[in-house]
Amino acid sequence: MAMCTRSLKMPARYRRSVSAGVGGGVLAALLALLLAAPDATAGEIRAAVRDRDGKPVADAVVVAVPAAGTASASHPGVAEEDQRNKEFVPHVLPVQAGTRVSFPNNDNIRHHVYSFSPAKTFELPLYSGTPASPVLFDKPGVIVLGCNIHDWMVGYIYVSESPHFAKTGADGKATLGGLPGGDYTLRVWHPQLEGGEQATARQLAVPSSGAVDAATTIGLVPDFRARRAPTPGRGGY
Incomplete structure (x- = not known):
């Protein structure tokens, strides 16, 4: 089976150690460190999601779909x-x-x-x-979770067809890293998103090295979840 490798240049001091017989352990550790290092040639998307009032939106899922397809190892x-x-x-x-x-x-x-x-x-x-x-x-889409005992318990699982996605924090920001350079379709989804996810789609060129900023403004509808029951001992369950 063919393997994809990259050329590694060993510093002279390690070559001397190996040749002096210190070797196998030092060489193995060096190779492990180099192979585990992040790919300096990868690009990234620095996404920011805000509502129409300019406030940051947390729990928004940002997805980048490569124009060449979503095949991934x-x-x-x-x-x-x-x-x-x-x-x-x-x-x-x-x-x-x-x-x-x-x-x-x-x-x-x-x-x-x-x-x-x-x-x-x-x-x-x-x-x-x-x-x-x-x-x-195994199927892309949005799954709404519920509990038969507690009506207010609602959760969401967003299943992405692409391996490139991230969720915004309280500051409305998320970083999608390790992206091969190229053209992508960027989408944003949120449980209270007004309109469809496809309406947020935009084309974005990601550099092979470095970052590109992507700011998205979305409309939000009210949260219609059932009201949480009182705390235990006060009529709750």
């Missing part, structure tokens, strides 16, 4: 959508298609997690602890 792996204090944590979880998501319940009561979303319909009947098997999310 990355392995999505496993992510986690927790349940704590009768809430889904995180409120928005972005993952790449092919990711398996675990749903641990860290509350001292049982939850019943479900979704009727077209991108993934599933149900985890009333349980505590961690279900034995994570759920595979």
Whole structure:
């Protein structure tokens, strides 16, 4: 099987150490450090998302789709959508298609997690602890999570077709790093996004080395989640 490698030039002091017999361990450590170093030729997108009043928007998912296609050698792996204090944590979880998501319940009561979303319909009947098997999310789209016991518990899993995505923090900013240079379509999604995600799409040229800034303004609709029940001991559940 062919492997893609890059040329490594060893400093003279390490060549002397190896030739003197100090060698194998030093050489292995040097190679590990060089191969683990970030690719200096990769580009990045510094995204900023604000609402129409100019306020930063947290929990917005920013996705960059390469014009050449979304083929990637990355392995999505496993992510986690927790349940704590009768809430889904995180409120928005972005993952790449092919990711398996675990749903641990860290509350001292049982939850019943479900979704009727077209991108993934599933149900985890009333349980505590961690279900034995994570759920595979293999189709791009937005999955709305709910709990059959607590109506206000709503969470979102955004499944991206591209490996290049990030979620904004409280400052409305997110960085998409390690991008090969080229043309991309940039999109933004948020649970309260007004209109469709495709309306936010824009073309962006990413340099092979360095960063490009991308500011997006979106409209938001009110949050229509059910009101949280009172605290335990005061009629809550």
